[in-house]
Amino acid sequence: MEGRGHVAVRRDVRRSLTAAALDLFLAQGFDETTVDQIAEAAGVARRTFFRHFRVKEDAIFPDHDAMLREIVAHLDSASPLVPPLTAVTEAALMVVDTYAADPETSVKRYEVTRRVPSLREHEIAATSRYQRAFAAFLNERDGLGTPEGLDERDGAAGQRRLRHEVIAAAVVTTHNHVLRAWLRGGGTGDVRAHLSEALSGILAGLEPWLDDRARPGDDEDDVLVVVTRRGTPLWRIAQEIEAAR
């Protein structure tokens, strides 16, 4: 209990610092605001600021590193029965949920980020890390491990990797498009529902790419026939297929 209480206090301090930073950046500009001013406005010492954030930029962003870890954990633990695009869609919804959880902060952050190019670059770089995680997951699901081999440059594997990267880019682009529209609209409305709808529209067009995977080694000897009773639960069938391969 003591540990949990400690974490809660840390989170509150972090949130106060973020709120103070956003208000100051909006009121007097990003470059014009010092860490000392932020700490003072949040009622904490300067060194407390640096216990939470490395640099001034970090203070206003959601914890992208932690989020990325959650996303990767979610994808890693996705059942092989879940279609890959469903798992990726869920991951994108997890990201937008963090914005939806605090519309006021999200809208203020958007206003600041729009005005300061360095902050925009920071946000774009964070976005590209999600994109890489999505592509890595799609590669993994398709039996394409890392690291990427040089020999794949012109081969079928290289083409499949490229398609996965494009799908990952499409997911992130859709996420950003829907999020931006929501932020511009003042953070009202159900951004999760909008994203879910937009993603299913975009991904319906790209899903065929995932099924088009005839490989040089494939032939009729690779066919697997599973005979099972109608009532058998899906997880049991999955186990049998896994065992038979």
Add this chain to the structure above:
Amino acid sequence: MEGRGHVAVRRDVRRSLTAAALDLFLAQGFDETTVDQIAEAAGVARRTFFRHFRVKEDAIFPDHDAMLREIVAHLDSASPLVPPLTAVTEAALMVVDTYAADPETSVKRYEVTRRVPSLREHEIAATSRYQRAFAAFLNERDGLGTPEGLDERDGAAGQRRLRHEVIAAAVVTTHNHVLRAWLRGGGTGDVRAHLSEALSGILAGLEPWLDDRARPGDDEDDVLVVVTRRGTPLWRIAQEIEAAR
């Protein structure tokens, strides 16, 4: 003539500075290299460095700002008879050409960029500017001017904008994928041909999105019938269509 000579000298100095910076970054590390060392290795004064570059990071990158202006000019001047995806493909080929023009520098830059996160962020941000230019062009071609209206959030126009953004992301992702493979392979082989082939594969899957544009206002009254002689040049037909709208 005098003016041209001056420009050529400026370019040579710029190139020497870039070469010196790359060699030093690779030999002793990015953080460990000072602007003074780069200037000395290139045989120029410190202030000459700052006449060409704002910061150390800028020294090793191709001139993305100039390239972006060329790309935008190319797209702006594209004939309305050229299909939009052809114009965008040409623009992506223009970008890859700048890397192919100097494989040695491109490969060295890739090695440095891989090792230094801040340089990678710089490169990703540049990439995202190309993406925005492509999407803006596709919007423009589809009669969707800027700025984006709030009312489009859930409408058909918003959906078309999203598709254009996804196509732009697909083009940039494909460009980066092919370029990366070429750089990892030491800058050998025809990267332009690889990109051209990869783009036509990816865009074939996305092109239908551009034709699917029934709009709320569309009905049979909007049909335009153009009758013309068989031998009429295409530009003339285009003029007639333009005049009739």
